[in-house]
Amino acid sequence: MKWIEAKIVFVHADKDLATDLISDLFYEFGLQGVVVDDPGIEPGEDWAEDTIGRPAHHAVTGYIPQDSRADARCQILEKRLEGLKQKLDLFYRISYKELDEQDWAHAWKAYFWPRKISSHIVVKPTWRDYQANNNEIVIELDPGMAFGTGTHPTTALCAGMLEKHLKKGESFLDVGTGSGILMLAAAKLGAGRVCGVDKDEMAVNIAASNLRLNGIQSQNFRVSVGNLIEETNEIFDIVAANILTHxxxxxxxxxxxxxxxxxxxxCSGIIEKHEKKVVSSMKNIGFEILEVHSKDEWRAIAGRLGV
Structure with missing residues (x-):
């Protein structure tokens, strides 16, 4: 398969906000593995020689499969960028480049390094070395470009809440599991059984592969293709959904x-303006709101179901 590299170079007063909103345009296509260029990042001591040099401009790059939906996705992307331009006074330039499978497979990996996403959880790509501290939980990940590297703020927010609320032996369901990061986090935090569901068959295959890669025994997990929770008739101690608000x-x-x-x-994937609506809806069906965490404009909400 060939891929379309869509690179959006932008200028905006709030670079973090612009980065997140542009990234979300790709996330809406299910393409969570965006590459973010930030000229302000200082190279760390663990940057190796093969690391891409410091970028000249702020940019977000996504990789779109060149299939029957590619043209429509590019048109939608451009239309929504214009919408952001009008709302945010955003200046941008978009460029496209065609990549074959081999080029695509390596293009994004140079940007993906071990990253601590919560107090104890570190996401480490399989092709990088990392020396963990005694209190760190390392997740080995080979996400595939389309399904999330764990670096988005909403993933970190969910992981932090899992650390706080998950008790050893409890059952866990991840709705919209992607590359399986939250399933892996739950399993490594001591969950007795972890389940995940996703509408994308490739995501399900990647999640299952990552679970096996991390030594999770097959009898302790299930990941299936389906319209989110329609595929399960079990009940769980903890359910997570890092998906869009609607x-x-x-x-x-x-x-x-x-x-x-x-x-x-x-639940996460919620932007600030939708927080009250989600909180109200959860309360209306019997959830007690335990806490709301924020990172930039993103929110994560934890609630307990009343007895």
Whole structure:
């Protein structure tokens, strides 16, 4: 398969906000593995010789499969960029480049390094070395470009809440599992059984591969293709959903059905302006809000189902 590299160079007063909003345009296509160029990042001591040099401009790059939907996706991307330009006074330039499979497979890996996403959890690409501290939990990840490297703020917010609320031996469901990062985090934090569901078959295959890569025994996990939670008839101690706000709202009633009494629901992928709506909707169906965490404009919410 060939791929289209879509690179968006931009100028905006709030570079972090612009980076997140542009990245979200790719996330809406399910392409979570964006590359972010930030000229302000100082090279760390662990940067190796093969690291890409410091970029000249702020940019976000996504890789779109060159299939029957590629042209439509590029048109949608350009239309939504114009919308951001009007709302945010954003200046941008978009360029496209065609890559074959081999070029694509290596183009993004130079940007992916071990990263600590919560107090104890470190996400490490399989092709990098990392010396963990005694209190660190290392997740080995080979995400595939389309399914998330764990670096998005919403993933970190969810991981931090899992660290706080998951008790050893509890069951866990990840709704929209992507590359399986939250399933892996739950398993390594001591969950008794972890399950995940995703609408994308490739994501499911990658998640299962990553679970096996990290030594999670097959009897302790299940990951399946389906329309989110329609594929499960189990109930769980903790359910997480790191997905778009409107999907969370659409699924809340069904999510309530698969959580045990006094179980925990953790949701993220919520931008600041939607926080009150999600909190209100959760309360209306019986959740007690335990906490709301924020990073930039992103929010994660944890609630306990009332008995």
């Amino acid at each position: 999907v969370i709202l659409d699924l809340l009633t069904d999510i309530r059905r698969v959580i045990k009494d006094a179980g925990i629901f953790i």
